[in-house]
Amino acid sequence: MTGKERIRTVLEHHEADRIAVDFGTTPVTGIHCKVVEALRKHYGLDDHPVYVHEPGQMLGYIEDDLAEALGTDTAGCFSPKNSIGVWNKDWKKYRMPWGQEVMLPARMVDSFTEKDGGLYSYPEGDKSLPPSCHMPERCYFFDSIERQQGEIDDDNLNVEDNLQEYGEIDDETLSYWKTVTDRAAKTGRAxxxxxxxxxxxxxxxxxxxxxxxxxxxxxxxxxxxxxVCRPDYIKELFDRISTLAVKNLEKIYSVVGDNVDVVYVCGADFGTQTSQFMSVDTLNDLYVPYYKRMNDWIHQNTTWNTFKHCCGAIYPLMDSLINAGFDIINPVQIAAKDMDPQRLKDEFGDRVTFWGGGVDTQKTLPFGTPAQVRDEVLKLCEIFSKDGGFVYNTVHNIQANVPVENVVALMDTLKEIRS
Amino acid sequence: MDKLYDAIFKGMAPLAKTAVLEALDNDKSPQDIIDESMIPAMEAIGQEFEAGNVFVPNLLLSARAMKSALEILKPLMMAGLTTTLGTVVIGTVKGDLHDIGKNLVASMLEGRGFKVINLGTDVSKERFIEAAKENNADIICLSALLTTTMDYMKEIVDAVRADGLDIKIMVGGAPLTQDFATSIGADGYSSNANEAVVVAKKLLS
Incomplete structure (x- = not known):
């Protein structure tokens, strides 16, 4: 089977020739650049600075040679602009505070301000504006700086203000999507x-x-x-976003067609470690109708599968997310409350694909031993892979402090299961 | 007085302000207003959270309503709160800028009768120790969201112990567990903002 066939098979809830695997195709299934560098070294790949395509989380680009080494079945197509709105092009070398040399867009690098052992970055790399991200000393990520303009005046709230980052897709971006999806499709991976x-x-x-x-x-x-306190505003906003999204999807589909297998829809988290952020009723009222509008259009007009990222303890919300039309749930945070893998698989496994949940990234992967990583990967693959509906990935991105021997143990265990 | 209780319980800050002014007009003392309406409202919303009937956004709203009422009362209490349960120094540890959970814990503690010194985010061990001494604190609360910063909590615990401070240390944050808290020598751990109040009270009892 090709990677594409393998992913398609498990998404149809059949077992493939071996477990399907993704590393690095979304902002939530990626690997920190520090670990990407260590993996490249471990597999004896060409020694060059890692390209960081998502600087917020400092995710390293998984190039084809590493994808091959990891046995990845997927090829990612990322937004042309990174998290601070700079085009991912004109790469420039930069030494991060922890000593690693990486490649970042020159426009971003040239605008960095170094202060107190940390870094500040600016919207679109424009230093005439206040900074929008900060990487403090001892940190491996750029955290966003809140730039709320004064107190909210409920009498004058205007939904247009929260639509700033949404708009009709332009020809340059459409052309970009055509180019990158064509290229990705040629890899034979999903x-x-x-x-x-x-x-x-x-x-x-x-x-x-x-x-x-x-x-x-x-x-x-x-x-x-x-x-809780502004439901009407949120509904109006979501109505506008989902209507515009469908309009843009029509244009995108007209250029990328069925080259695409999976589309990342939304990364809103509805769970904390121990509870959800809202009741089932609130999710059904505020979010589901608008998710459904976008998912329904995709299912009625394309062969794409829809991907929903949602961290935390979301067991009570699973039915609603499935009813909203999502084919895929990620990251499957198994360490959160009531997120028992077997229970999730038994209750929802025939209706949704779990994309993630392959090893706990809060405890086992960063702080466990290679043997503990191996045992957990074996156990979780056995539970989740039965009858398809599973794409292997860790619970969210592999973070900067994960020992490379643990990541290698993970990869070796996957190879063992898949051989 | 029920009006203030309701406003805080339901998380309506403007109503809480009106209600606290009305209570003062009725010659209620600030301390009585806090003890009889505000603390019970925060306790009640905390219990609803524990029961799974309300969620973090509701706690945030109630905390904001409570704070807006407290801001009116504080200047009237020149000698400060006469019946605080203890003084807490709280912050997110160095290298970590996440503060929603930490701020919620701070508000819940304040709303239930603790004096809270909030040091913000990216706080060094030296700053925690300095603030604890300056304020004669009873508890230091440490927060971390990242697996890459939680290890710094051990450095802080070790530094506080080495300094000889007689103070309790509580920790919290998404990736933490009781086992981790125990392993670094912390005195208390809580998995959510409401439980943090229970733990803090227990540590000082």
Missing amino acids: VVAGFGGMALGDVARIISPAIREPRGIRSVAEWYMST
Whole structure:
């Protein structure tokens, strides 16, 4: 089977010739550049600085040679612009505070401000604006800086303000998507694309590090509170976003067609470690109708599968997410409350594909031994892979502090299972 | 007084402000307003959270309503709160900028009668120790969201112990567990903001 056939088979809830695997095709199934560098070294691949395509989380690009070494069945197509709104091109070498040389867009690198052992970056790399991201000393990521403009005036809230980052797709971007999906399809692996414009209430977007002068509700806490105290505003916003998204999807589909296998729809988290952020009723009322609008259009007009990222303890919300039309749930945070792998598989495994959940990244992978990693990978693959409906990935990205021997143990165990 | 309780429980900050002014007009003392309406409202919303009937956004709203009422009362209490349960120094540890959970814990502690010194994010061990001494604190609360920063908590615990401070240390944050808290020598751990109040009270009892 090709990677594409393998992914398609498990998405149809059949077992493939071996477990399907993804590493690095989305902002939530990736690997920190520090670990990417260590893996390249481990597999004896060409020694050059890792390209960082998503600087917020400092995710390293998994080039074809590493994808081959990892046995990845997927090829990622990323947004042309990174998280601060800079085009991922004109790469320039930069030494990060922990000493690693990486490649980042020159426009971003040239605008960095180094201060107190850390770094600041700016929307679109424009230093005349206040910084929108900060990487403090001892940190391996760029965290967004909240730029909420004053107190929210409920009497004058205008939904247009929270639509700043959404708009009709332009010809240059359409042409980009055609080029990258054509190229990805030629790899024979399943094509995973993050077209953007479909996120509903993803706080990583709400906080808006790419926007020059954010307006509307731009504080994370304020957004969460708004799900309780401003439901009408949220519904109006989601109605506008999902309507525009369908319009853009029509255009995108007309150029990329069925080259795409999986489309990343939304990364909004509805769970904390121990509970969800909202009741089932609130999710059904505020979010599901608008997710359904986008997912239904995709299912009625394309062969794409829809991918929903949602961290945390979301067991009570699973039915609603499936009913909203999502084919894929990620990251399957098995260490969160009530997220028992066997229970998830038994109750939802025939209706949704688990893309993730392959090893706990809060404890086992960063702090366990290689033997513990191996045991957990074996156990979880056995549970999740039965009858398909599973694409192997860790629970969220592999973080900077993970010992490379643990990642190698993970990869070796996968090879053993798949051989 | 029920109006203030309701406003805080339901998380309505403007109503809480009006209600606290009305209570003052009725000659209620600030301390009585806090003890009889505000703390019970925060306790009640915390219990609803524990029961799974409300969620983090509701806690955030109630905490904000409570703070807006407290801001009116604080200047009227020149000698400070007369019946605080203890003083807490709280912050997100160095290298970590995540503060929603930490701020919620701070608000819940304040809303239930603790004096809280919030040091913000990216806080060094030296700053925690300095603030604990300056404020004669009873508890240091450490927060971390990242697996890459939680190890710094051990450095802080070790530094506090080496300094000889007689103080309790609590830790919290998504990737933490009781086992981790125990392994670094922390005195307390909680998995959510409401439980943090219970743990803090227990540590000082």
